[in-house]
Amino acid sequence: MEHMRIFASKPALRILAPLALVLVVAGTGLVATTASAEKKLPTRTPQELLVDLQQARTDGLSGTVVERADLGIPAIPAPNGQDDPELTSLVSGTHTLRVRYSAPDKARLAVLGTYSEYDIIRNGKDVWTWSSKENAATHRTLTDEQQGQPGSTPSGMPSTPTEAADRVLKALEPTTTVTADSSVEVAGRQAYELVLDPNDSNSLISQVRLAIDGDTKLPLRVQVFGTDNKIVFEVAYTSVDFTRPDDAEFVFNPPPGAKVTEIQPNDQTPSTQDRKQGQEARTIVGKGWTAVAITKVGELSNSERDQQLKAFLSKLQPVQGSWGSGRLLAGTAFSAVWTDDGRLAVGPVRPDVIYQALSR
Amino acid sequence: MSAAELLLVKNPPRARVSTRFLRSELKIIFGRRRNLAGMGVLAVVPVILAVAVRVSAPGQGDGPPFVSAITGNGLFVAFAALALELPLFLPLAVSAISGDAVAGEANLGTLRYLLAIPAGRTRLLVIKYAAIVIFALAATFLVAIVGVIMGLALFGGGDMTLLSGTQTSMADGMWRLALSSLYLAAQFSALGAIGLFVSTLTEQPIGATIAIVLVNVFMFILDSISQLAWLHPWLLTHWWTAFADLLRDPIATESIKRGLITALVYASVFWLAAWARLSTKDISS
Numbered sequence: 001m002e003h004m005r006i007f008a009s010k011p012a013l014r015i016l017a018p019l020a021l022v023l024v025v026a027g028t029g030l031v032a033t034t035a036s037a038e039k040k041l042p043t044r045t046p047q048e049l050l051v052d053l054q055q056a057r058t059d060g061l062s063g064t065v066v067e068r069a070d071l072g073i074p075a076i077p078a079p080n081g082q083d084d085p086e087l088t089s090l091v092s093g094t095h096t097l098r099v100r101y102s103a104p105d106k107a108r109l110a111v112l113g114t115y116s117e118y119d120i121i122r123n124g125k126d127v128w129t130w131s132s133k134e135n136a137a138t139h140r141t142l143t144d145e146q147q148g149q150p151g152s153t154p155s156g157m158p159s160t161p162t163e164a165a166d167r168v169l170k171a172l173e174p175t176t177t178v179t180a181d182s183s184v185e186v187a188g189r190q191a192y193e194l195v196l197d198p199n200d201s202n203s204l205i206s207q208v209r210l211a212i213d214g215d216t217k218l219p220l221r222v223q224v225f226g227t228d229n230k231i232v233f234e235v236a237y238t239s240v241d242f243t244r245p246d247d248a249e250f251v252f253n254p255p256p257g258a259k260v261t262e263i264q265p266n267d268q269t270p271s272t273q274d275r276k277q278g279q280e281a282r283t284i285v286g287k288g289w290t291a292v293a294i295t296k297v298g299e300l301s302n303s304e305r306d307q308q309l310k311a312f313l314s315k316l317q318p319v320q321g322s323w324g325s326g327r328l329l330a331g332t333a334f335s336a337v338w339t340d341d342g343r344l345a346v347g348p349v350r351p352d353v354i355y356q357a358l359s360r
Numbered sequence: 361m362s363a364a365e366l367l368l369v370k371n372p373p374r375a376r377v378s379t380r381f382l383r384s385e386l387k388i389i390f391g392r393r394r395n396l397a398g399m400g401v402l403a404v405v406p407v408i409l410a411v412a413v414r415v416s417a418p419g420q421g422d423g424p425p426f427v428s429a430i431t432g433n434g435l436f437v438a439f440a441a442l443a444l445e446l447p448l449f450l451p452l453a454v455s456a457i458s459g460d461a462v463a464g465e466a467n468l469g470t471l472r473y474l475l476a477i478p479a480g481r482t483r484l485l486v487i488k489y490a491a492i493v494i495f496a497l498a499a500t501f502l503v504a505i506v507g508v509i510m511g512l513a514l515f516g517g518g519d520m521t522l523l524s525g526t527q528t529s530m531a532d533g534m535w536r537l538a539l540s541s542l543y544l545a546a547q548f549s550a551l552g553a554i555g556l557f558v559s560t561l562t563e564q565p566i567g568a569t570i571a572i573v574l575v576n577v578f579m580f581i582l583d584s585i586s587q588l589a590w591l592h593p594w595l596l597t598h599w600w601t602a603f604a605d606l607l608r609d610p611i612a613t614e615s616i617k618r619g620l621i622t623a624l625v626y627a628s629v630f631w632l633a634a635w636a637r638l639s640t641k642d643i644s645s
Contacts, residue, residue, distance in 0.1 A: 014640065015636040
């Protein structure tokens, strides 16, 4: 009780006890977030790391991913007026996802909502989706041709660091400066960090940082920085375990009472049809970090979905120029213009680069 | 200091583990009519919920969390009631008890008698906080148990569909409900530590209770402002809804762990603050 004597003689000093605890907790919290690796990984050049990334393979993993997007997109009105955890909402806000992977054809992605969950499960030829909120599942059997294709989320947003890293590497071009930064720690693992600088004043992206696991060489974190050096998009593991998940985790049987929709394999699903048409009508102006994709989308119909889109567009800033007129969405990492003659131009660039591309 | 007191300080009586103080404290908490009325309100929510869902047409997707799952398995009445009472009712009950803990004694003029023995202030705070924790457990389990009884009576049990879409046994569902209740009781206990501290600042128990409820609501408001995302993990209430992670397959432990650590830190900091405050306070009533 020796140490307590000071408290007995000077009770006012007791206030130091809770304050000290606050300081200790805040201190450990800050150390945990800024901790740099204590054990240095062997040095690797940026080129070696790029090769590592492309060759990285895993025999399986399960982990938790946090995705943050601040793309400057105005809130998209959801059909029921509520914020739903489904994948289409990944374009804004913070989301927690659970990733499980054991083979290219055995993977499960779960978006963890506050009181809900949305799952996409790929097991061999079977692809299931499950929405706990709707109590509904869909099932699709992949054809042999489709099996080779990598799956993509409906929103088109990369939902795992691997997916995000693939996209970034596709955009690499000679103007990009690639440097390997000091080692970092992600999800409690030692990692390399690759820093990509586009070096293009027309691009809204000022930097992309890729954290690569020192051991497996898998991407653990991807951060995209906007022009004001703020993170506009981030997807990172908060915990990851490289043991192969049990096969049972990829088996999905719709629970009794759930609505199950069977998507016929020989049906042209709307999404694949859209994609095919889209590819025909899409032109890319420029390349790499300043590529602008122009898609002929045609007139909006009177369907419920198109009416919603119309309402959304009418909130955007009207713009015009020698290229015509339309509505501008000036995001933090990209700009998009929907022209009145039914063209959609999107790119990670300033609006004037979009106008130039449209007038070509 | 008198000679007798000096003697006691030098040779403190050997600590006897006596539950008498705690037992009398619990008798007061669970014997007060206003507290019983409060617990009655807590228990009424699952009853209303179960009856309302039973008599209305089944809706899908809309409404409060878990409610659409109730028709499939009665256990969800308990989960839905916990989710509904989590933002206000349960914290309010804990606020009332913890706000009363010290301020109530001061208000009645009984605090100085409780402190008649030297070194009694720390012990007083230990006992008072133990009673708050027991109340938090009792209140949370009351909601859960009434929910289970109503749910099973009106909708029946059976296998339960988890958030991940997998089915689990009734026993496993009960186990997950017990874990959820324990987790939430731990969270409310941390709020109770804030309450204990606030209670040492005033002699007005009602004022203390209102202040604690305000702190609770304020944390919820801060948690809803997306521009303050950096602050969210530090807020106690941010982790409360994580109890639903116990309904995933397999259980997602990450948020649960963070939530428990956050609750432990809040409880320790505010218990120590209460201790620092009470031991320097002039007790006149």
